[in-house]
Amino acid sequence: MGASSSTDNKESSEKREIESLAASTGALPLLQRSFSKLADSQTNTVSFESFKKSFSLSYNTITSEGEDQKVPDSFPKLLEHLGSSLVDLFFIPEKEGLSWVEFAKGYVKCCRRMSASMSFNTLLRVYYVTAKNAGFSPKLEFESDETDCKINGSISSIELLMFLWMCWTMSWDGRTTKAAETKSCLFLPDISHLILSAVVYCSESGNSFDVWDSDVYGLEVELPIGKFLTWALTTVPSLTECLSQLCNSRLQNVTSVEDGSGPSKSTAVDDSASKNCENTLLTCGRAWAISLTCKSSINEEILRSCFPCNGDETSENLLYRSYHHGKGMNRLWSNVEGYHAPILVIVSASCEVEHEGTSSERKWVIGAMLQQGFENRDTFYGSSGTLFSISPVFHAFSSSGKEKNFTYSHLHPSGRVYDAHPKPVGIGFGGTLGNERIFMDEDFSKITIRHHAVDKSYQPGPLFPNQGYLPVEALVLDIEAWGLGGNAAREVQETYQKREELFTNQRRKIDLKTFTNWEDSPEKMMMDMMGNPNAPRKEER
Template sequence: MGASSSTDNPAAAAAHEQESLAAASLPLPLLRAVFSSRSSSLPDTLAFPPATFHSPTSPPPDHFHDLLAALGPAIASLFFSPAASPSSSSDWLSFLKGFNACCARARASLPLAHLLRVYAAACARAGAPCGVRFQPDDDKVVGELAPAEIAALLSMCWAMAWSGSAPTPRAADEGAEPVLLPDVSSLVLSALVSAGAVADDAAVWGWEASGASAAKGVSAQEFTSWVISTVPGLGSCLSRYVQDRFRSCQADPVKGRSVSAGNATSDASDVYLLTRGRAWAISLSVRSALSEKFLSASIIGMDTEDLLYRSSAHGRGLSRFWSCVEGYKGPALILLSAFGGGENVDADQRWGIGVLTEQGFENKDTFYGSSGFLCATYPIFRMLLPSGTEKNIMYCHLHTQLKTYEAKPKPLGLAFGGSIGNERIFIDEDFSKVTVRHHAVDKTYQHGSLIPNQGYLPVVASILDVEVWGLGGQTTKHQQDVYKKREDIFSGQRRKIDLAAFGNWEDSPEKMMMDMVSDPNRNQREQR
């Protein structure tokens, strides 16, 4: 009899349903603590932590700091109605509904619509221009986003992700150093090219988001399609931000003081190919545990101990490459920077591509691998997932010490996708040239161009630099170190010569053969 009381009470059933949804995101005791202690000041709970942002390449978007200051009140007004009594069950149910509206799992377009709604409300509070608007009592978004607005939205989303590692407002220091914003120009340009606002040819070279105020904008529907196909992780930024703010209000303020100290004041764009902006773009595209790894890299930078190979530091060539990556049995990111498709192309027209693999390198004369991703990193960002049709993920072949005759020798180099002789990406043995072919020759990865104005003919370009980053963590790196030490011991044993094993020269078969060669009739004369 008592078990049916909850089903007879619609309010209790609704509360139980909302609690079940909310518990999948945050523990219910934490939500009750937030509701009881901060129910009358949710805008303060959701407020963005005090921080100053700067960018080494271009100034932050206009009204950016005002936009962040209006973020908390905008979320509170849209999803959490003011609570008159913390002990009221109806207010608790309303609180849960607001939390589930922005944090519960939903179809891909709904979280993005909520994010755009928050962005529009924050722009209205900050006095910033915003081209998107919503119909009354409807989640359908209309209007269009200008390039500068896309840059502001993307920068705001990264700042929301950064706030998860930032100190609480009470523990924030007055004299904290400015936080470095990543470069989002490749993402903005990718959205414009996807919507047809910028042609995917010579127009992308030298494009800057700060000077694109007169460029055509992207409609809300086109922007939504681009996010779902290219950076699906962008829609979860709002849910992540709300959960982080709720956790921070119950955390120890002293522990939050040393979190954001790792964000340097200078970008590594002139040092490594894996910049903060490219790491964040990859984190938004990858739907796996590696997403957190790249998100951390976009905030504090990649650990240099994870750099397995860099052509400018370790030397060019497949043998140098193999000496650095051999024995690493974990996911890795290969980044390549090249320029031009011929001798008459301007050297400033550089482009970058990358490959994300989920297993280590093997010296084989055939393709191998279980899963991988191709991506264009500069000037346009694209991520090409596996198609599932073929499994020609990667190819790494170099000559070993034991050489044998081959009637049809396999090509020496590093390749991804396609087939032998028609690889999607092929890096030669000397790491001096890279060949990129049209997607029609490849059934392993999704269709799409990797470089601007690629065309149907193979593009042969000069390589500027190659980087390989290990993503397997300290355990995988330790296993590689053990493997290398064992190989060094074996190599030393093979090179070591034990003179005692040769025995006495007078009794050796070699001396007898030398004597016979020098005087072949000696034995006959002795018999006489």
């Protein structure tokens, strides 16, 4: 009896510990519901094979964002083994199947809170096991089965492409429910800017690497895994969240299928991804890259900008686009005034760029994120912000903590008052007045980019390849402003705009009663005096 009691106490203690860890992830209720749906009533265990099937990823067609983007033939095969490999890696069944303790323990192994480096180790292990099961030979070596073990070897550029697309697919599956049942279309974004970012950072010849004319999907470059992890930790720290997104969506899908609840999969979501991004600067791939740098609610709002529920709707997050609204500060202001929430500004420009002694016209895309919207000031303002080099190479430059010259946006003063030292009219980010790191004039015709040495508000780094040390003036092609404050911020802005419109209409109204007797009006007296002030006037007695 003593031995039996000791065993029961040990199992009970293990159960409490696992449930406590699962509760810390916030998924304990979901785990309990899904286990009760999957478990056999007699054995109180989950069939391991049926559990694997619930994680299978299968798509009828795979479409991509870029016209020149080539999907490797090996990628669909990788996806076929992803679900089963993930289950085999984290969930250890008993003879009858998965018990509640093993079920919860497997989830905790996969989705528990851990350091960023351990999270990337876990994600890379998922890719390694999946690639091995798919018949590939990744050049990665794990020194042990521990989560925080050292990883040796390298990852090729084509493997990096499949690794990132695997992470995208996990997140995509979490955003499009019931994907396994409907076998719908998988949409893959253009991530060439992320590939080039990793290649430039990791390769020894990164400084001389020509990013302008490179065929990203045909590169044959080996990236040392140590440098790659450093790049990932600094550039895309939120990438590891895709693992928990996949697990949560699949477990949620189990409960929805059983009780008949939950939304059905709509192909409009798939179609909208390409429809809404084909003509905007904020494409799916660029939005995803920017979202991977954020760890807040802004992350979701950025992705919503490219994945609205209805493909026929114009995204409400797009506040301003010069292509539709026209260029200039006044056009921008009429669309962003009153929006007191984070705003993402995307700018496309072109200029002469020199590389290895030759000069040619190049197009590039940069961005800036404001945390509190635009304000009409003649000084810098803001509590924080982020600059982005988006295309052709992606990189984020967050706050440095040294200065707070984050944003400058100044309109022409309403009154025509002489100013001996007028402040520049336009939009700027970083640096100081007259020496901004980024500055656009009031007409949005040109943009000036200066070296990061003039700026102590944002982290250093070039905003486009081969930027150089001298200021660069470029021709502005298009500008977009995306609101990231959700429906609440948009409702506040609409209320503000309606109030301003009401005040404007009231100022335009004319009181006709003042013109009932023109002879007695002061306006007529003034006009008469201006006409002939010396004319004799009869004094009324």
